[in-house]
Amino acid sequence: MIAVSKQSIEIETVREESVPFWLDTKKRAIFFQILVLLIVGVIVWYLASNTIENLHKQKIATGFGFLHKPASFEIGESPIPYSSSDTYAKALFVGALNTLKVSFIGIVVTVILGTFIGIARLSSNWLVSKLAATYIEVMQDIPVLLQLFFWYAIFYENLPPPRHAISPIKGVYLCNRGIIFPRLEYHPAYGYALTMLGITCIGIWLLRKWARKRQEATGKTFPLFRVSLAMVIGFPVAVWIAFGAPIMMDVPKIRGFNFTGGASLSPEFMALLLGLVLYTSAFVAEIVRAGIQSVSKGQWEAALALGLSHAQVLRLVVLPQALRVIVPPLTSQMLNLTKNSSLAVAIGYPDFVSVANTTINQTGQAIEGVALIMLVYLTFSLSTSAFMNWYNKKVKLVER
Amino acid sequence: MEKGAEVKPPISDTTIAGWLKKNLFSTKLNSFLTIITLYYLWKTIPPFVKWAFLDSAWFTPPQMCRNIDGACWSVITKNIRFILFGFFPYDQQWRPLVAMLVLFGLLYYSKERHRWNRRLIYYWGVGLTIMAILMKGGIFGLTSVESTKWSGLPLTLLLSVFGLTAAYPLGVILALGRQSKMPAVKVLSIVYIELIRGVPLISLLFMGSIIFPLFLPEGITISKILRAQVAIILFTAAYIAEVVRGGLQAIPKGQYEAAASLGLNYYQTMRLVVLPQALKIVIPPTVSVLISAFKDTSLVVIIALYDVLKTTQTVLSDPHWMGFSREAYIFLAILYFLGCFSMSQTSRKLERELNIER
Structure with a gap:
């Protein structure tokens, strides 16, 4: 065993010596990657330097400072209040x-x-x-x-x-x-109904856990979908009606x-x-x-x-x-x-x-x-x- | 069943009533759906036919169109040369027409797979040269036409055909780069592909039209068409790269190993x-990238290039023809539909052929 491994080591060293570096795939890969990076780098540098020079000549300021200036244009529709004096x-x-x-x-x-x-x-x-x-x-x-x-x-x-x-x-x-x-x-009743909807969702989640546990223990199934559908619709509507069903x-x-x-x-x-x-x-x-x-x-x-x-x-x-x-x-x-x-x-x-x-x-x-x-x-x-x-x-x- | 008794074919396969029963009234739900659908078709199709054909005007001057209830197709027929060829000099418009016919001929010829050989590449080379000469002029006694005058349908086709031919090799290189074992190459390819696929084409077109001039040293300007073309090429290449990657991943490892054991190097293996x-595997998805690229060329409208959509809008902004956008856009929709539909049909045919071979 020892003799064999020694032999193989010898072979490897011999090969490494005999392969010139331009035929060694590993070295070639490194060289190729450096070349690619260099080319990409040179292109980026060339474009960037041109851009900086052009911006300088045309006296365009760079940076995001303009974001804090007033926009002074109207926007046709906006989900939040906006006027042309905003930034x-x-x-x-x-x-x-x-x-x-x-x-x-x-x-x-x-x-x-x-x-x-x-x-x-x-x-x-x-x-x-x-x-x-x-x-x-x-x-x-x-x-x-x-x-x-x-x-x-x-x-x-x-x-x-x-x-x-x-x-x-x-x-x-x-x-x-x-x-x-x-x-x-808007009417406060809607707010209460929405809160009820949230509570119902948590309730259904707990119910689902319970139903699964029961099914695993006893094999009895529970009509979860129908019950939760009734709860999701029923409870908020009940709250809404309790407040006088305002429309x-x-x-x-x-x-x-x-x-x-x-x-x-x-x-x-x-x-x-x-x-x-x-x-x-x-x-x-x-x-x-x-x-x-x-x-x-x-x-x-x-x-x-x-x-x-x-x-x-x-x-x-x-x-x-x-x-x-x-x-x-x-x-x-x-x-x-x-x-x-x-x-x-x-x-x-x-x-x-x-x-x-x-x-x-x-x-x-x-x-x-x-x-x-x-x-x-x-x-x-x-x-x-x-x-x-x-x-x-x-x-x-x-x-x- | 007794021996020798005549077995009749099932009714559903032979008679019209059988066909109706099987395909339209098989269940209660289907009968209901059929009746509802027929009702709505009855409500929509006849009025549309009346509007588009019976009450329509085809070759009238714009004033006449104001008095009719139907469609005014005259907006197309009276302006067809401007819509198709835009600002190309009026008496020279046969040149883009011939160029387009050459292109259609080449595309039609290339449809059959048994013609895909070296000769086809020569045909395309010759064809593209003829098209370039026809468009540009300046030799053989043709007057020179500035590229700023290229507009209408030839521009749309130019952007899509050159967009794809230039994007294809770039996409293949990017796909190989993404599959490469060299980390630097792999990372660069992934960053490029994901970056481009993450942003809308319009942002690249903006980049081409507003920022690109800043990239170049002073005194060098590139025409607007070329800048849009570069943006479309860079965009399409990322999508082609992803399609080709799918094909590369479908090649079993044994193929690489077999190639390596034959002593082929990376370049030869690939x-x-x-x-x-x-x-070959990815021909069908490549065609759908081509279809997308063809449709996406319409976005150059936003950076004010006069493709076929923009020339149509120019006609529509003429006070005489204002208000007939529906007709004009329907015409354009048919134009685009014909282009995309023929491509997708070809793609389906190729898909069938390739599936049989496997």
Whole structure:
């Protein structure tokens, strides 16, 4: 044994001596990496030095000092109070909130609509299935920007002015100023009902624990879903009724050339939302369809043979497997929707990119502005991919 | 069943009534859905047909359009040359037309897989040269046309075709870099890919149009089209890299080992063994990246390049033609749909062929 290892050591030393350094793969790898880093470094240095020189010549100040100066431009719509005397930082924050608003609502509606169309695509009804297929194909093949322009044009060109607004449901008006609808006025009872909802959720969580324990001990099942649904709806409603069931609606009325009262969604917001939702839901539908088809029929049959009910099969066997296929591409579509919401700049909805663009035009701080845009979107996407990694780890197939 | 008894085919496969029963009225729910759907189709399709065809105007001057209830397709027919070719000199517009026809011809020719060989590369080389000469001019007695005048559909096609051809090799290199064992190369590739995929294309276009001039030494300017083109290339490359990575990961380890035991080096292993297999697997997803790139070129509108969307909007901002956005955008939607649909059909066909071979 000892003799053999000595021999092999000798061979190794001999080889190391005989291989010239330019044929040694390890040394070559190090050399190559240094070369790549050098090239990248030189390019970055070259661009950076040019930029600094140009900025110096054009007398553009650098840095983020401009954020504390007054923005002096109005923002069409804002979830928080904002006026033109506020700082650029606040204006950008309002933009980010607007991006979050349209993305969040968009994602919720897209997932619902996409799931619906994905299931329709698999329907045994020929007409429904073909209609869903047509929707998916057509919506995927038209650029989302064109769809935004189209819906925006419908709003400001083809809808009537407020005086002749279309009213599909009583109190809801559709006109070239957007959608105007009644708003619920605040009443303390709503606050109590919301508190009750929170308490109910904790109660259901405890109930679920108890039900599982009991099932493990005695084998008796508990109709958890039905009971918790009844609790979630029942308790807050009971609280609301206990306070006299107040309903105070702020109904919009036409006064002069515009509506007063109620709440409204601007045409820009509606066009952006419609375009994003209709475009993205076509992709979501395809994902949902693929996910459902990925669970083989045998899974259904095996679970039914074990004596599970239809609802249990869906909840315990089919959905967990389908979701493993659906969720990763679905999150990437949600991210796409968020990134595509940056096209708001083209139709004048004040999202982050739009506000940043105005800031760039006013201050000339192009580098900082574009860097901020990238930073905000990178934050969105990195946090999403962090969530994705966590989720993938959680649902990964545990194999032998 | 008795021997010799005639077995009739199931009704559902033969008669119209059988087909209807099987596909539209199989259950109560399906019957209900069919009736609801038919009702809504009845409510929407006939009015649309009436608007688009029966009441529409096709070749009238704009004043005539104001008096009709239907669609005013005249906004397209009267301005078709500006929408398609933009600011390209009017009497020279046959040149972008021929260039586009050459491109379509090449694309159509390249559809069949048995034509994918060395000769095809030569054809593309010749074709692209002809297109460049037609667009740019300056030789063979063609008057020179500045690239700032390139607009409309040729610009859209130019941005997408060159975007993809330049992004493809860059994407393959990035994918190989990401799979590399060298930490520096790997980290650089990952940072690039994730950075680009994390931000919207519009931020890169802004970068190209506003910041890029600052990167260059004084006195050197690059045309706006080229700057947008660079942004699109950098963007698409990151997506292609991810698609190619999927293909690389699908290649079994045995292929690398077999190549190594034959004495092939890294470059030979990749070029002769791994990439030919990996790139073949990822043809369908590559086509969907191509489709996305084609659709994404419309974003150059935001940095004021005159692609086919912007030329259409220019027409719509003309007071004579104001208010006919619906018709114009529907026309553009059909244009984009035809492009994307033919690409996705080709991709599906290729997918089927490749699946059979495996």
